[in-house]
Amino acid sequence: MRLIKIGIASVNSTVGAVRANTDRCIALARTMAADDVTLAVFPEQVIGGYPTEDLIQWHGFVDSQRRELERFAAETAGLLTVFTLGLTVGIGGDLFNCAALVHRGRVVGFTPKEKLPTYNIFYEARTFSRGTPYLELDADGVFCGDRLYTFDFGTIGLEICEDVWSPDGPMRRRCYSGAEVICNLSASPFRAGVQSTRREMIATRAADNQCTVAYANMVGGNDGLVFDGGGLVNQNGRPMLEAPRFVQGYAATVVDLDRTTRGRREASTWRSDLEEFRRTGQRAVPTVREAGATAERTHLAYPAPPPGTTFFLPTASISKASPRDDLLDEFFEAAALGVADYYRKIGAFRSIGIALSGGRDSALSVMVAWRALCILAPDLEGDALREEIGRKLQTFYMPTRYSSDATKGAAAQLARDIGAQFAIEPIEEAFEREVQAATSMLGGKGEVTEITRQNVQARIRGTRMWNWSNSSSALFLQTGNMSEKALGYTTVGGDLEGAFSVIANLPKTVVIALLERLAHRFGFEGLRQTLGTMAGPELAENQSGEAELMPYEVLDACLYLYGAEKLTTDEISTALPSLFPERDPDALRAWAEKFVTLFSRAIFKWVQAPLAVHLGTLDLDRERALQLPVVQRTEWEASLSAAPGRLGSEHVKR
Numbered sequence: 001m002r003l004i005k006i007g008i009a010s011v012n013s014t015v016g017a018v019r020a021n022t023d024r025c026i027a028l029a030r031t032m033a034a035d036d037v038t039l040a041v042f043p044e045q046v047i048g049g050y051p052t053e054d055l056i057q058w059h060g061f062v063d064s065q066r067r068e069l070e071r072f073a074a075e076t077a078g079l080l081t082v083f084t085l086g087l088t089v090g091i092g093g094d095l096f097n098c099a100a101l102v103h104r105g106r107v108v109g110f111t112p113k114e115k116l117p118t119y120n121i122f123y124e125a126r127t128f129s130r131g132t133p134y135l136e137l138d139a140d141g142v143f144c145g146d147r148l149y150t151f152d153f154g155t156i157g158l159e160i161c162e163d164v165w166s167p168d169g170p171m172r173r174r175c176y177s178g179a180e181v182i183c184n185l186s187a188s189p190f191r192a193g194v195q196s197t198r199r200e201m202i203a204t205r206a207a208d209n210q211c212t213v214a215y216a217n218m219v220g221g222n223d224g225l226v227f228d229g230g231g232l233v234n235q236n237g238r239p240m241l242e243a244p245r246f247v248q249g250y251a252a253t254v255v256d257l258d259r260t261t262r263g264r265r266e267a268s269t270w271r272s273d274l275e276e277f278r279r280t281g282q283r284a285v286p287t288v289r290e291a292g293a294t295a296e297r298t299h300l301a302y303p304a305p306p307p308g309t310t311f312f313l314p315t316a317s318i319s320k321a322s323p324r325d326d327l328l329d330e331f332f333e334a335a336a337l338g339v340a341d342y343y344r345k346i347g348a349f350r351s352i353g354i355a356l357s358g359g360r361d362s363a364l365s366v367m368v369a370w371r372a373l374c375i376l377a378p379d380l381e382g383d384a385l386r387e388e389i390g391r392k393l394q395t396f397y398m399p400t401r402y403s404s405d406a407t408k409g410a411a412a413q414l415a416r417d418i419g420a421q422f423a424i425e426p427i428e429e430a431f432e433r434e435v436q437a438a439t440s441m442l443g444g445k446g447e448v449t450e451i452t453r454q455n456v457q458a459r460i461r462g463t464r465m466w467n468w469s470n471s472s473s474a475l476f477l478q479t480g481n482m483s484e485k486a487l488g489y490t491t492v493g494g495d496l497e498g499a500f501s502v503i504a505n506l507p508k509t510v511v512i513a514l515l516e517r518l519a520h521r522f523g524f525e526g527l528r529q530t531l532g533t534m535a536g537p538e539l540a541e542n543q544s545g546e547a548e549l550m551p552y553e554v555l556d557a558c559l560y561l562y563g564a565e566k567l568t569t570d571e572i573s574t575a576l577p578s579l580f581p582e583r584d585p586d587a588l589r590a591w592a593e594k595f596v597t598l599f600s601r602a603i604f605k606w607v608q609a610p611l612a613v614h615l616g617t618l619d620l621d622r623e624r625a626l627q628l629p630v631v632q633r634t635e636w637e638a639s640l641s642a643a644p645g646r647l648g649s650e651h652v653k654r
């Protein structure tokens with residue numbers, strides 16, 4: 001047996017806070033060393049924070065990271081654990097996203113990331129240079145490049161996040177060159193279903209390469225991204241560890257590296273692939289031997305395989321939670337961590353404020369704010385926590401003639417349930433005055449339209465919330481959902497206002513499902529009452545969002561088919577009946593057309609929406625995710641339908 005203890009650190013770094021980030025790493029390094037961790041893996045860019053975007057162009061920021069790494073090395077010089085942690089390294093005209101190897105006070109080497117994600121929410125190729133196979137550079141006296149390191153316990157290779165997301169990453173050539181453990185340093189943000197994707201992918205890589213993958217992930221929110229931590233260790237395809245998600249700290253597991261060697265000897269296919277690698281003259285990645293002793297390993301206990309990973313061991317303790325409930329709970333936790341870290345890391349706020357309407361969107365937003373404040377006060381519970389919520393969470397109900405007793409009651413009840421302050425601030429008089437002022441501005445050349453009368457109410461609420469937050473140093477949260485944002489069913493300068501959006505990337509059907517889940521989990525009467533009201537803006541008599549737009553389930557299906565699957569209007573109309581066989585195909589076609597028309601007209605709105613927590617796999621965020629021109633026409637769609645038989649028409653009409 002060749003037992004080693006692998007420690008996976010989940011660190012909540014703040015972009016630019018190099019000193020505080022490194023202090024956190026030092027503290028965790030000491031705890032892991034005291035726990036006899038042999039090899040400790042920290043996240044990608046843990047020193048400078050992630051993502052740094054163009055901040056990385058400030059050379060002082062890059063230099064400070066190297067200085068902090070040297071401080072980390074000096075502070076951990078007396079520890080025997082082998083550490084690996086992420087930072088940016090500048091060499092001449094290149095900036096590399098690197099994994100640093102540190103042992104007994106010395107920065108041993110840097111390994112640059114080879115696969116730079118530049119899609120969806122990632123923009124790394126804009127700022128970083130790629131590491132390449134067999135690269136050998138000098139970073140102010142420290143080797144930077146493609147190299148493996150042999151310690152007294154075995155041989156390790158380092159890589160960074162996206163490197164593991166490609167079957168053609170550096171792992172294969174490094175494993176053929178002798179690496180037994182691949183440390184992957186990640187900053188992988190939360191999105192729906194991401195943990196099972198990571199789990200499967202890492203199991204596949206570990207099995208394909210007959211190695212141990214030790215994967216550490218960043219935790220916490222930065223701007224709208226929320227990193228969920230939850231590192232993984234997988235040996236030759238067998239899951240050995242899954243670290244807790246959404247929390248800072250470390251988790252460790254013991255791995256028998258002789259099992260990896262045995263796996264390689266047994267796996268004749270792996271060996272014949274290795275022969276091919278050698279036969280075709282591919283060079284081995286150089287390995288250097290590190291002489292210094294590592295942490296004491298004689299007393300490490302044999303690692304029992306986790307339940308369910310082998311036929312011979314009991315599976316009774318495997319959790320049977322519903323995957324849907326798990327996902328809804330993850331959305332809640334991720335959104336709350338996003339709000340909590342925005343509040344904490346900006347460091348300018350004394351409280352949080354929400355315009356609470358008694359409707360679904362603001363109800364979910366206030367629940368998330370409540371959970372965020374619980375995260376920010378981990379030591380409080382019971383009455384003390386409730387008092388803290390009362391000090392920090394302020395809600396306002398701002399009725400006009402269109403507001404109902406049902407929404408007023410639901411809002412008041414929910415605020416009571418969670419212990420938030422609740423105030424009623426009628427806006428009827430201001431509404432009247434503003435309509436008069438708008439009429440007068442029209443100078444007799446027209447009437448204030450019905451839609452404008454609606455928007456005036458939303459805008460007064462938005463203005464009032466800004467004025468309140470301005471005078472009370474509060475974080476004003478925006479409450480709009482993704483479906484209504486996508487179609488522009490929201491008022492510019494009104495309910496689109498706020499400093500930070502809580503649920504702007506959750507479709508309305510998910511908002512409703514999550515509220516039902518929270519009602520079940522917490523039993524709050526206010527949530528039950530909210531779910532009993534009609535979903536609608538209450539900006540005119542008896543307004544229903546579904547009646548004015550379309551059924552939410554159809555809207556969200558269109559959002560998926562158009563925004564995520566990139567289908568044309570015709571294709572959406574063809575696809576919808578398979579999703580909704582009970583609905584009239586003509587009605588579905590009309591909704592598809594309405595969706596696409598409203599969607600393209602609404603882009604101008606969401607480009608001015610506040611920063612939002614990213615939760616799904618498609619985000620309406622032009623800066624960071626879906627980059628669409630505001631000025632655009634849908635003529636190309638008409639041209640496809642008008643020229644049947646021409647290129648691509650089979651797909652259009654399929």
Ligand SMILES: Nc1ncnc2c1ncn2[C@@H]1O[C@H](COP(=O)(O)OP(=O)(O)OC[C@H]2O[C@@H]([n+]3cccc(C(=O)O)c3)[C@H](O)[C@@H]2O)[C@@H](O)[C@H]1O
Pocket residue numbers: 451454455458484488489490491492493494495536537538539545601604
């Ligand atoms: N591409 C473009 N570039 C620049 N400006 C553009 C533009 N398209 C329209 N505009 C301008 O934008 C303005 C229209 O936008 P905006 O003022 O937002 O108003 P608008 O989109 O006309 O109306 C807002 C809609 O959202 C609904 N709403 C509002 C509030 C809450 C809720 C709810 O669900 O609770 C729903 C409301 O019932 C109404 O149907 C006009 O001034 C128009 O000229």
Ligand SMILES: Nc1ncnc2c1ncn2[C@@H]1O[C@H](COP(=O)(O)OP(=O)(O)OP(=O)(O)O)[C@@H](O)[C@H]1O
Pocket residue numbers: 354355356357358359360361362363396397398399400403461479480484495534535536537538545
């Ligand atoms: N009477 C009100 N008092 C306070 N805020 C309001 C009021 N009406 C609307 N708002 C604000 O405007 C936002 C937009 O309203 P909208 O109707 O879209 O959402 P909702 O009322 O929260 O959910 P629902 O879809 O169930 O109506 C609300 O989330 C809330 O922040």
Ligand SMILES: NC(=O)CC[C@H](N)C(=O)O
Pocket residue numbers: 044117122160161162163165186187188189
């Ligand atoms: N930082 C990264 O390289 C992240 C990219 C990767 N695909 C992920 O989501 O985890």
